[in-house]
Amino acid sequence: MGLVVGGIAGDLAARRMTGSGAEWIGAGALAGVTLVGLCVGAALVAAGTRLSRWIASAIGLVLVGWAIADGIGAIGLSPTASFGDLVLWPLRFHIIGLLPVVGALALLLAGLSLLGRISLEAAERRSTLVGQLRFAATLQDLRTVIVLRRQLAMELPRLKPWVRLRVRGTGPLPVFVRGLRGLLRWPAARVVRLLLLAGVVGLCLRGIWSGTTPLVVVAGIASFIAGLDSVEPLAQEVDHPSRRDAAPLEASAIHLRHIPVALLTQVLVGGVAVAVASAPGHARVPLDVAMVALVPLALGGLGGALVSVLATPSSISGGWSLAPPEAQGMQVAFRTAWPPSIAILGATPVLFAQRAHEQGTAAAAGGARIVPVVVIVFGLICGWVRVRDDIGVWFKSQMEMANAKP
Amino acid sequence: MPSPDVPEPVLVANQASKAYADLVALEPLDLQISAGTMVALVGHNGSGKSTFLRLAAGLLELTEGEITIAGAPAGSSDARAALSFLPDEPVLYDDLSVREHLAYVAALHGVHATGEDFDELIGRVGLTARADDLPARFSRGLRQKTSIALGVVRPFDLLMVDEPFVGLDAPGKNALLGILDELHGHGKAIVVATHDPSFVELVGRCIALRDGEVVHDGPATPADVLRLVGA
Numbered sequence: 062m063g064l065v066v067g068g069i070a071g072d073l074a075a076r077r078m079t080g081s082g083a084e085w086i087g088a089g090a091l092a093g094v095t096l097v098g099l100c101v102g103a104a105l106v107a108a109g110t111r112l113s114r115w116i117a118s119a120i121g122l123v124l125v126g127w128a129i130a131d132g133i134g135a136i137g138l139s140p141t142a143s144f145g146d147l148v149l150w151p152l153r154f155h156i157i158g159l160l161p162v163v164g165a166l167a168l169l170l171a172g173l174s175l176l177g178r179i180s181l182e183a184a185e186r187r188s189t190l191v192g193q194l195r196f197a198a199t200l201q202d203l204r205t206v207i208v209l210r211r212q213l214a215m216e217l218p219r220l221k222p223w224v225r226l227r228v229r230g231t232g233p234l235p236v237f238v239r240g241l242r243g244l245l246r247w248p249a250a251r252v253v254r255l256l257l258l259a260g261v262v263g264l265c266l267r268g269i270w271s272g273t274t275p276l277v278v279v280a281g282i283a284s285f286i287a288g289l290d291s292v293e294p295l296a297q298e299v300d301h302p303s304r305r306d307a308a309p310l311e312a313s314a315i316h317l318r319h320i321p322v323a324l325l326t327q328v329l330v331g332g333v334a335v336a337v338a339s340a341p342g343h344a345r346v347p348l349d350v351a352m353v354a355l356v357p358l359a360l361g362g363l364g365g366a367l368v369s370v371l372a373t374p375s376s377i378s379g380g381w382s383l384a385p386p387e388a389q390g391m392q393v394a395f396r397t398a399w400p401p402s403i404a405i406l407g408a409t410p411v412l413f414a415q416r417a418h419e420q421g422t423a424a425a426a427g428g429a430r431i432v433p434v435v436v437i438v439f440g441l442i443c444g445w446v447r448v449r450d451d452i453g454v455w456f457k458s459q460m461e462m463a464n465a466k467p
Numbered sequence: 468m469p470s471p472d473v474p475e476p477v478l479v480a481n482q483a484s485k486a487y488a489d490l491v492a493l494e495p496l497d498l499q500i501s502a503g504t505m506v507a508l509v510g511h512n513g514s515g516k517s518t519f520l521r522l523a524a525g526l527l528e529l530t531e532g533e534i535t536i537a538g539a540p541a542g543s544s545d546a547r548a549a550l551s552f553l554p555d556e557p558v559l560y561d562d563l564s565v566r567e568h569l570a571y572v573a574a575l576h577g578v579h580a581t582g583e584d585f586d587e588l589i590g591r592v593g594l595t596a597r598a599d600d601l602p603a604r605f606s607r608g609l610r611q612k613t614s615i616a617l618g619v620v621r622p623f624d625l626l627m628v629d630e631p632f633v634g635l636d637a638p639g640k641n642a643l644l645g646i647l648d649e650l651h652g653h654g655k656a657i658v659v660a661t662h663d664p665s666f667v668e669l670v671g672r673c674i675a676l677r678d679g680e681v682v683h684d685g686p687a688t689p690a691d692v693l694r695l696v697g698a
Contacts (some may be wrong), residue, residue: 217561217604218561218562218601220600220601225599227582228566228567228569228570228582228585229581229582230570230579230580230581230582230584230585231570231573231574231578231579231580232570232574235570235571235574235575236575238570238571239563239567239571242562242563242567243560243562243563246562246601293562294562297560297561297562300561301558301559301560303524303526303554303558304558304559304560306525306526306547307524307547307551307552307572308547308572308575308576309544309545309547309548309575309576309577310544310575311544315575
């Protein structure tokens with residue numbers, strides 16, 4: 062994976078930089094593999110030395126802070142700068158770029174030598190969860206993958222909410238309030254992840270504005286991943302159907318009422334992304350263009366997440382099991398690609414604005430052209446959320462009628 | 468026209484059955500449970516107790532026959548409004564405290580309740596000290612107590628409880644029996660599926676299931692239960 066992604070990134074870089082394509086692809090692939098080696102090696106060493114979560118997080122924060130300080134010129138050199146040297150080898154060869162490669166090898170060797178000291182209890186827990194996670198991934202059940210990954214990472218709701226909304230009795234908008242209460246128990250790791258994803262979206266918007274079109278895919282996927290966290294209160298209902306179905310309300314009505322709080326979260330994520338995109342500096346996106354992108358980003362990421370969470374996972378005993386392999390393959394490909402595609406659509410306004418800007422027309426107006434499409438798609442998704450159960454019942458009755466015919 | 472002295476049946480099962488391919492989980496069952504009655508549903512593992520309760524709650528689909536709750540087909544929104552079902556494994560949200568669970572469930576059922584009402588209920592099931600904690604991380608017994616509170620915080624005509632005493636300590640069991648007694652006194656119909664033979668002494672009607680079939684329906688003693696369904 063590191064090899065392929067690094068190679069693709071190198072190929073993209075070759076189109077804008079001097080130097081041969083082969084050099085850039087080679088350097089990108091090496092950097093990708095090195096990055097994977099560093100991550101896996103660090104994880105093995107942390108597990109082998111039984112490093113506490115807080116110390117591991119603190120080391121990570123120091124490294125990130127160090128890199129940022131180096132990036133803004135506050136200090137002279139950071140460990141991550143040598144990784145930059147490796148990536149930029151096609152431009153200028155610095156022997157220091159070998160440091161991360163050697164570091165990755167050293168970490169992997171050290172990690173392997175420490176394997177015997179890994180906690181058996183933790184290893185057993187992880188292996189059980191990883192087995193379930195692989196099975197869920199095989200069935201394209203993204204929600205189960207997310208839940209299992211959170212268990213692996215011990216990412217649990219906070220015992221004490223960030224702000225306590227006191228229970229004074231029953232009140233209006235119970236589903237909305239329930240969603241807020243759920244959000245207020247988000248663990249710090251989830252909040253930080255959403256901020257990082259918002260930052261990634263913002264940086265991608267800057268890249269799109271400066272002409273790197275493929276970044277619209279990265280922005281869309283980051284927005285989609287953020288959406289999967291934003292719909293957590295709704296996903297809780299999906300995870301506990303018997304609790305939800307005990308209420309004298311249709312499940313679809315409850316699902317629909319969860320959307321506003323998820324949208325609020327996505328707008329906050331989009332707001333951070335817009336702030337990052339329009340912050341002063343290289344490739345700054347004009348504020349009016351960035352603001353045009355705010356609502357589509359939120360709707361796209363949320364729409365994709367809604368489809369992903371509510372779509373029934375593939376069933377090995379379902380009607381599709383009788384379809385030809387080609388048809389099954391197309392169905393699986395569609396199910397996998399459709400939710401992130403909606404999020405990618407939501408990330409396109411800056412692309413349209415950039416094209417309009419290149420053609421000498423008003424950029425913000427150019428970006429706004431795609432907004433109604435995103436709004437309509439989101440509206441259709443909300444309609445689907447409301448009637449999908451009815452469609453399922455109708456489809457099942459049609460199938461039963463068809464099967465009953467002699 | 469029904470006699471005014473005979474309470475309306477809250478639950479009516481008419482030839483209700485459930486099968487998984489060639490495995491019969493519940494043979495065709497005819498049953499009526501009236502308002503104000505407390506029924507013990509007993510049977511060994513796999514006898515069909517939980518299957519029947521889940522069919523009545525609309526969580527399983529009938530293979531044949533029908534079940535109505537307060538006149539509405541099982542699983543319909545009217546039936547769900549009339550039936551409160553406590554499954555054997557408590558189902559709780561990961562991200563809500565006990566108090567927040569109560570507020571949410573009560574509000575979804577249109578109940579107007581104050582914080583004091585919730586506190587009183589929480590106190591009755593012995594969770595006062597844990598009211599603001601996440602029940603999804605409780606022990607089995609404490610989750611069961613939360614589930615009981617959620618089952619009775621909402622309005623209902625019929626309460627169906629599956630194995631409520633498993634995991635409960637003595638005070639928890641006594642609290643539950645007290646709540647069931649009080650609800651019974653208020654004219655609610657209650658069905659308790661249990662392995663605990665001593666419970667049949669507290670009720671006027673015992674339905675015993677064996678291999679998916681009703682083998683007894685009427686008053687019973689713990690000795691009768693042991694004889695009918697085994698130890």
